[in-house]
Amino acid sequence: MVDALGEIDRVLAPGGTLVDARPDSRVPAYVERRTPRGFQRFGIVNTSRLELTNDRASDRAIARVVGDGLFRRGRRGRFWHRVEFNSLPEVREYLRDHQRFVHSAEWVVDSAMRRRHSNDEFAIRRAVRFELLRSLGRP
Amino acid sequence: MSGGARHAGVDVGNHIPAAASALRPLPQVELKHWGGYRLVRDKRVLDVGCGDGRLALGVARSATRVDGIDPDPEAIAAARRNAREAGVRNVRFAAGAAQRLPHQDASFEVVILSWTL
Numbered sequence: 001m002v003d004a005l006g007e008i009d010r011v012l013a014p015g016g017t018l019v020d021a022r023p024d025s026r027v028p029a030y031v032e033r034r035t036p037r038g039f040q041r042f043g044i045v046n047t048s049r050l051e052l053t054n055d056r057a058s059d060r061a062i063a064r065v066v067g068d069g070l071f072r073r074g075r076r077g078r079f080w081h082r083v084e085f086n087s088l089p090e091v092r093e094y095l096r097d098h099q100r101f102v103h104s105a106e107w108v109v110d111s112a113m114r115r116r117h118s119n120d121e122f123a124i125r126r127a128v129r130f131e132l133l134r135s136l137g138r139p
Numbered sequence: 140m141s142g143g144a145r146h147a148g149v150d151v152g153n154h155i156p157a158a159a160s161a162l163r164p165l166p167q168v169e170l171k172h173w174g175g176y177r178l179v180r181d182k183r184v185l186d187v188g189c190g191d192g193r194l195a196l197g198v199a200r201s202a203t204r205v206d207g208i209d210p211d212p213e214a215i216a217a218a219r220r221n222a223r224e225a226g227v228r229n230v231r232f233a234a235g236a237a238q239r240l241p242h243q244d245a246s247f248e249v250v251i252l253s254w255t256l
Contacts, residue, residue: 003238004187004236004237004238007237007238007239007240008185008187008237008240008250008252010240010244010245011185011240011242011243011244011245011246011247011250012185012245012247012248012249012250013245013246013247013248014245015248016245016247016248016249016250017178017248017249017250018249018250018251018252019173019178019249019250019251019252019253020252021169021173021251021252021253021254022252022253022254022255023254075173075174077172079164079168079172081163081164081168083162128164128169128172130169130172130173132173132174132178
């Protein structure tokens with residue numbers, strides 16, 4: 001990972017900008033049911049242990065190239081993004097197949113509620129983090 | 140629609156790398172959060188891990204030139220197809236690894252790692 005960042009530093013002009021954007025595994029994602037007035041939380045979805053490990057490795061790689069004086073940290077932030085589904089079974093299928101998340105949600109509503117609204121529209125709301133890094137030029 | 144998530148009215152599968160990008164935020168949404176189109180306007184941009192070109196094609200209208208690189212040849216084929224269909228001429232896609240970029244020193248003003256690290 002540090003190798004890739006070093007290579008990016010090579011092709012980036014001094015003063016250029018590197019954008020690092022990825023899902024924010026430091027906060028959970030949420031399963032939400034669409035209602036006429038907005039969204040109702042149905043469950044919480046955590047990131048898989050493997051992806052948490054990968055994300056921490058990415059963080060360390062960024063910290064290292066910043067520490068080495070290749071980049072200076074700039075603007076950073078987080079926003080929320082909804083992936084929409086037509087039913088709760090589709091959400092379950094997505095979680096079962098998706099590698100980033102654990103494969104089942106922690107439900108915050110009871111099973112009767114989930115059955116009653118199984119065919120409603122749902123979304124998984126997840127956080128996306130970003131950071132802009134300024135190239136300082138090769139020392 | 141069945142068998143997967145939907146985004147902006149587009150049916151997508153779960154595992155195909157080229158289609159998986161449809162589950163991500165739209166390019167204009169990501170760009171807005173990063174500071175808007177001025178970030179890439181009249182700049183040479185490299186999209187590392189470009190997949191099917193979702194973001195590269197999204198910024199191409201503002202950028203001088205966009206290069207996309209991805210280790211998945213199928214994704215690169217999809218990116219080239221998407222560029223042709225969109226009529227975007229200032230993008231180039233190549234299969235390759237981020238650890239060995241086929242570009243000259245200091246050839247970009249912006250490098251994007253979107254959902255790549």
